[in-house]
Amino acid sequence: MEGDGKGARRVPRDGGVPRGTGDTPGRFSSSARSLLSIIRSYHLFLGLGVFLALFPLWADRISRPLGIPLVMVMRLVGIYTIAAVGLNLLIGYAGQVSLGHAAFFGVGAYTSALLCLKAHFPPWLGIPAAVAVSAVLGFTVAPVLRLKGHYLAMATLGLGMVFFVFMREMTWLTGGNDGLRNIPALYLPGLAIGEGRDYLRKEYFFIWIIALLVLLFCHNLVRSRSGRAMLALHQSEVAAEVMGVDVSWEKIKAFVLSAALAGLAGGIFAHIQGYIDPNLFTIVLSIQLVTMVVVGGMESIWGAVAGAGVITFIPKVVEALPKWLGEVPHWLEKYSNYEGIIYGLILVLTMVFMPKGITRGLADMVRYRRSPFVNPWRKKALE
Amino acid sequence: MLDFLRNFPQYLANGMANGCLYILVAMGFNIIYNSTGIINFAQGEFSMFGGLFTYALAVSAGLPIPLAALLAVLATGAVGGAMERLMIHPLRRAGVLTAIIATVGASIFFKSLGRVFWPSEAYKVPEFTPGTFRLPGATVSKQFLWVTGLTVVCVALVYLFFSRTRAGKAMRACSVNRQAATLVGINVSRMSLYSFVLAAALGGAAGLINAPFASYGMGLEIGIKGFTASVVGGLGNTFGAVVGGLVLGLLEELIPGFLNVVLGVSTGYKGAVSAIILIAVLLFRPQGLLGRGIAEKV
Numbered sequence: 001m002e003g004d005g006k007g008a009r010r011v012p013r014d015g016g017v018p019r020g021t022g023d024t025p026g027r028f029s030s031s032a033r034s035l036l037s038i039i040r041s042y043h044l045f046l047g048l049g050v051f052l053a054l055f056p057l058w059a060d061r062i063s064r065p066l067g068i069p070l071v072m073v074m075r076l077v078g079i080y081t082i083a084a085v086g087l088n089l090l091i092g093y094a095g096q097v098s099l100g101h102a103a104f105f106g107v108g109a110y111t112s113a114l115l116c117l118k119a120h121f122p123p124w125l126g127i128p129a130a131v132a133v134s135a136v137l138g139f140t141v142a143p144v145l146r147l148k149g150h151y152l153a154m155a156t157l158g159l160g161m162v163f164f165v166f167m168r169e170m171t172w173l174t175g176g177n178d179g180l181r182n183i184p185a186l187y188l189p190g191l192a193i194g195e196g197r198d199y200l201r202k203e204y205f206f207i208w209i210i211a212l213l214v215l216l217f218c219h220n221l222v223r224s225r226s227g228r229a230m231l232a233l234h235q236s237e238v239a240a241e242v243m244g245v246d247v248s249w250e251k252i253k254a255f256v257l258s259a260a261l262a263g264l265a266g267g268i269f270a271h272i273q274g275y276i277d278p279n280l281f282t283i284v285l286s287i288q289l290v291t292m293v294v295v296g297g298m299e300s301i302w303g304a305v306a307g308a309g310v311i312t313f314i315p316k317v318v319e320a321l322p323k324w325l326g327e328v329p330h331w332l333e334k335y336s337n338y339e340g341i342i343y344g345l346i347l348v349l350t351m352v353f354m355p356k357g358i359t360r361g362l363a364d365m366v367r368y369r370r371s372p373f374v375n376p377w378r379k380k381a382l383e
Numbered sequence: 384m385l386d387f388l389r390n391f392p393q394y395l396a397n398g399m400a401n402g403c404l405y406i407l408v409a410m411g412f413n414i415i416y417n418s419t420g421i422i423n424f425a426q427g428e429f430s431m432f433g434g435l436f437t438y439a440l441a442v443s444a445g446l447p448i449p450l451a452a453l454l455a456v457l458a459t460g461a462v463g464g465a466m467e468r469l470m471i472h473p474l475r476r477a478g479v480l481t482a483i484i485a486t487v488g489a490s491i492f493f494k495s496l497g498r499v500f501w502p503s504e505a506y507k508v509p510e511f512t513p514g515t516f517r518l519p520g521a522t523v524s525k526q527f528l529w530v531t532g533l534t535v536v537c538v539a540l541v542y543l544f545f546s547r548t549r550a551g552k553a554m555r556a557c558s559v560n561r562q563a564a565t566l567v568g569i570n571v572s573r574m575s576l577y578s579f580v581l582a583a584a585l586g587g588a589a590g591l592i593n594a595p596f597a598s599y600g601m602g603l604e605i606g607i608k609g610f611t612a613s614v615v616g617g618l619g620n621t622f623g624a625v626v627g628g629l630v631l632g633l634l635e636e637l638i639p640g641f642l643n644v645v646l647g648v649s650t651g652y653k654g655a656v657s658a659i660i661l662i663a664v665l666l667f668r669p670q671g672l673l674g675r676g677i678a679e680k681v
Contacts, residue, residue: 091480097483097484143666144666146666147665147666147669149480150421150422151614151669153483154422154607154610154665155665157658158607158611158659158661158662161607161655161658162655162658162662164654165651165658169651169652283603287487287491290484291488294484298480338499339495340492340494340495340498341492341495341496341499343488343491343492343495344488344492344493344495345488346488347484347485347488347492348470348488348489348492351481351485351488352474352485355477376473376474377473
C-alpha cells in the first residue's frame with residue numbers, strides 16, 4: 001500500500017531487497033535489484049498504467065451493451081483526477097479546505113480557450129499558459145491562507161463566487177453567459193489528437209499520460225521534505241513551526257500547486273469540450289472536486305483517482321439504468337434533479353461512516369482486518 | 384453623482400430591508416457557532432425552507448398567511464433539529480474539516496430536496512400586506528415595515544431567551560467553555576440541539592419575510608451574506624450580528640449603486656460585493672467591527 005501516507009510511514013524502506021523470501025542480497029545483480037525496487041515502489045502505478053493502456057481494447061466492446069461510452073467518460077475521469085489530486089494535496093495533506101477551486105479550473109479553461117481563439121495560440125502552448133495563469137492567480141489570492149478552518153472555507157467559497165461573477169460579467173473578454181464556442185481541438189506539433197475517426201481514444205491516451213505523470217509527481221512530492229512538512233502542519237501548525245517548517249510558505253506552495261493542477265485540468269477540459277461558459281465553473285464544480293477528494297480518501301494520492309472515478313461514473317450509471325433494467329420509475333428519469341441529493345448524501349454519509357474515504361477505509365480493512373465503517377453512535381469511555 | 388445622491392434614500396431603504404434578513408441569518412450562524420464551534424454551511428438553506436414552506440402552506444394549501452408563516456418557521460426549526468440529531472451529533476468529536484464538509488453536504492442535500500419539490504426558478508410568497516407607499520425620495524413596499532418589525536421582534540425574543548431563560552443561560556455557558564458547562568451539569572448535547580432548532584427557525588423567518596420570492600437556489604447567496612454579516616459583527620457575538628447585518632445591507636446597496644450610477648459599471652457585479660467584503664473583513668479585521676482582538680490558545 002504505497003498510496004497512503006500513514007501506511008507508507010509504517011513500512012520500513014529497505015533498499016528494495018525482497019523481504020520474507022530469505023534471499024541474500026547477493027543473489028541479484030545491482031541493476032536487477034534497482035529494477036525490483038522501482039517495481040516495488042511503483043507497482044500501483046504500473047498496475048494502473050497497464051490497466052489504462054489495455055482499457056480501450058475491451059472498453060469499446062462492452063460500452064454498447066452497457067449504455068455508457070466508457071472511453072469518453074474515462075477522459076473526464078482523467079481530467080478530474082488531475083484537479084482532484086492537486087486539491088487532495090491541499091485538503092488531505094496540508095489540511096487547508098478550499099471550496100473555490102472551480103475558479104482555478106475555470107480560469108485555466110478560459111485562459112487556454114481565449115489564447116487559442118483570440119491570439120491563435122496552438123493548444124499545446126495554451127494549456128501550459130493556463131497552468132501558469134492559474135498558478136499566478138493562486139499565488140495572488142494566497143493571503144487567504146492566513147485564515148484557518150471555517151474562515152478559510154468561507155473565504156475560498158467567496159473567492160469562487162467573485163471569480164464566477166467576473167467570468168460572467170466581463171463579456172468583452174469571456175462572452176458572458178453565452179460562453180466561448182469553437183475552441184480548437186487538441187493537437188501536439190505533428191500529431192493531431194482531437195481529430196480523426198478515433199479522436200476519443202487519442203484524447204483518452206493524451207489525458208491519462210498527463211494524469212499519470214501528475215500522479216507520479218504528487219506521489220513523490222508527498223514523500224519529499226515538502227510533503228512531510230504539509231502532513232506536519234496538518235497535525236499541528238505550532239508543532240510544525242517549532243520543528244522548523246515554514247508553515248505559511250508550505251501552505252502557499254500547496255495552494256499554488258493545487259491551483260496550477262486545477263488550471264491544467266481546466267485547460268485540457270476546454271479543448272476536449274470545445275465549448276465553455278461560466279455556469280460550468282460554479283460552486284457546484286468546487287463541491288464536486290471536494291467530494292472526489294473526500295470520498296476517494298483524504299491524504300491519499302489514489303483517493304483522488306478513486307474519487308474522480310466514482311463521482312464521474314455515478315451520473316452515467318444512473319443515466320444508463322433504464323437501459324439495464326428495461327424500465328425504471330419515472331422519477332429516476334431526470335437525473336439532474338437528483339444529482340445534488342446524491343452528492344449531498346454521499347458527502348454526509350462518508351463523513352459520518354467512513355471519514356477517511358474509500359481508499360483509506362478499504363486499505364485499513366485489509367491491513368488491520370476491521371470494518372471499514374465507523375460507528376458514530378458507539379459510546380466512548382471518555383465522552 | 385447627482386443621480387446617486389437622488390437615489391440615496393432608496394438605497395438606504397433597500398439596504399435596511401436586506402440588512403434585516405442578514406441579521407436573522409447571521410444570528411443563526413452565531414448561535415450555532417457559540418454552542419458547537421461549527422459554522423453551519425447549510426444555514427442559508429434554512430431560509431430557503433422558510434420561504435418554500437410558506438409558499439406551500441399559504442398558496443398551495445391555502446392557509447391564512449400568519450398561520451402559514453408560523454408553521455413554516457416551526458417546520459424549519461424541526462429540519463434544523465433533525466439535522467443536528469442525524470449529522471452533527473454523530474460528528475461531535477470530529478475535526479473542523481469533517482464538520483465543514485458534512486455541513487456543505489447537508490446544504491447541497493437540502494438545496495436539491497427543495498429543487499425536487501419546488502422545481503421552478505421562483506415562487507411568489509405572498510406579502511403580508513401588498514402595496515407600496517412613498518417616503519421622501521424613496522418608494523417602499525409595505526412589506527418593508529413587516530420586515531423591520533418582525534426582525535426587531537425576533538431579536539428581542541432571542542435576547543430574552545438568552546438573558547432570562549434557563550436554557551438560554553446554559554447555552555451562553557456552553558459558548559464560554561463547553562467542558563466547564565458539562566461539569567456544572569449542563570447537557571451540552573441538548574444545547575447543541577436547541578441551538579440548531581433556534582438557528583433554523585431564525586433562518587426560516589428570514590426566508591419567509593424575504594417575500595415576494597423564494598426558490599431552491601436562494602440558500603447559497605443568503606447563507607454567504609448572513610455569514611459575512613456575522614463576521615462583520617464579530618463571529619460569536621450574537622447581537623453584533625445586528626450591526627453586521629445593517630452595515631452589510633447598506634454597503635451592498637451603496638457600493639454597486641455608486642459604481643453603477645457614477646462609474647457606469649454593470650450591476651451584474653453586485654453578486655461579488657458581499658464576497659469581497661467578507662474576504663476583506665476576514666483578512667484585515669477578523670474579530671469584526673465591534674470585537675476586540677482575540678488571542679488564540681495553542
